[in-house]
Amino acid sequence: MFETVWYALPVLVQDMLVFLGLLVPLAVTGGICLYGYRVWPLIRGLLRKHTAISATFVLLIAAAVGISVGLIAQERGLREGTARAADKFDLIIAAPGSEITAMLAAVYLQPTALPLIDGATYAKIESHELVDLAAPLAFGDSWEGVPVVGTTPPFVDHLSEGLRAGRVFETMEEAVAGANTPLQVGDVVEPVHGDGSDDFSEHGHAYTIVGKMNRTGSPWDNAILVAVESVWEIHAMPTGHGPDWDGTLGGPFDPSQFAGTPAVLVRAEELWANYSLQSEFNTSQTMAFFPGNVLAQLHALMGDIRQVMSVLAVATQVLVAVAVLAGLSMLSRILARRMALLRALGAPRRFVFAVTWTFATVLICLGAALGIVFGVIATAVLSMVITALTDILVQARLAWPEMHLVAGFVSAVAVLSLYPAYLASRRSLLDDLRS
């Protein structure tokens, strides 16, 4: 019955209810502690009186909360970013080997040595009735550290979904620049062999930038795309076309003139067709895989890491909470004379308990709230750093899981704060009054 009602609720409502549910211990504890008392004038006064100490506690808690929620949000953002980067790569067919290596090369443009698919195999892929788009890739050159990737004009259209500026390359001397490259239409680049770091040699072949892609959120944003034929040609290999080629770039390629490709990016209109192609091309000659599946496996591994990170995040918060409670116990000594005065004037122990608990809980709540702000800032900064380092667009955002973590933390520490409050209420009245 409960499950039926629960799963019938919108996800947003579920998240809000979980959030509120996690705050129930705080509300119940607060309700019991504060029943019948007005503590706020004293709490405001104590915060003013002990501004520096209070600010230190708040910042300590905020830092712990900010780091924890920032890390968890970042991990999710990274998963979403890697998945988004692979979004345009429905099916990859490569020579048998490691799917992860092939995916890293084809999707994330990581330099790796892969065996090549020959012309006959490529022709079989290209001519398959279910294939709507097949694009060979050619790597090996770069311009000022920016990889130059050979492919076909239809794949550029597919990847970029139209261009931000200019048009797709139409000759072997033209190129399209990724969205994050510093290149503009009209610029001329002359690639070198390799990644340009050492032992490079110029090919003596220049490209004119004729178009600029839209942002894809993948490392392809930081690449220069050229005709695969030109890459083959400047490496002294056949261009993929026979002697009667009219110069039109892209397939169909002549199998006898095909220089070989480490991976073919394949797309079929229908989902079932992609699965059919994957099944058909998983042979002794080729392996076909969905990058999404490989990523899912990696994410499953990351899921374990995420759990470890979550445990670490909670452990960090618990350690900070313990440190804060120790600090509050010390603070209760600073407040001791005032609390003794209250009791001397006739205030019940429970009032002293309520004042100390509320003071601790206010600091915790302020710290948690500020921690969320820190988390948002940390997430934004980390996203920028990771995006810059990996070329994968990471757009991490704090979401309900982080809010749940914060709510649970606040409630847990609020309950733990009962202990220093208890200690404060049990101190020797006379000793404190005369101190």
Added chain:
Amino acid sequence: MPDLSIENLVIDSASGRRLLEVPNLTVPSGGSLAVRGPSGAGKSTLLFAIAGLIAVTAGQLKWGETDLVGMADTARTTFRGATFGIIFQDHLLFEELSAENNAGLAALYAPRQRRAGIGQVARRMLTDLQVPWDDPRSVVSFSGGERQRIAVARALATEPPVILADEPTASLDRKTADGLIADLLGGAKDAGRTLIAVSHDPALIDACDRVLTIEDGRVTDHV
């Protein structure tokens, strides 16, 4: 209004050292008693015992029929809140609060139905003692005389039947001290309150009905 009666009161320190012996003392309801003696003689110890703030080793200490010696801590705190208005030597105000909030401090933990009344009396007392109750400044910026008068207003805000004061004029100049003595004793007489004050101030001592002298933890004179 309860009478105070003490018989064979003995208070020892935790280490066993004798701090105070009072064979017999009675303060009738509405009367005033000054407790004098050299520093460290045990005057404040007696005042704290009368307030139920210090453990009694032996003897009897009663307010009317209420024996503070055998009373549980919670009940003693409740009795203290309902019976005494206490003025401490060094004011012991909450420095970050305003005069009004200090004087009406008891409203924070009093039963809901009493809060408004405590607030009203606190404001009236501040006005009578010439402290502006609506001044929003924290009391840390007030003069010593004003702070002591705020402490008096706090002691009177709950309209207690007994005022216990520890060196109430110690930090005041003569003129301010005389004003405070007149307020304390005049107010006590008008309201029929009992006043017990520990003091070195001859003016306050002379103004009280009776005087108790304590030296080295023993009563040496009682007039």
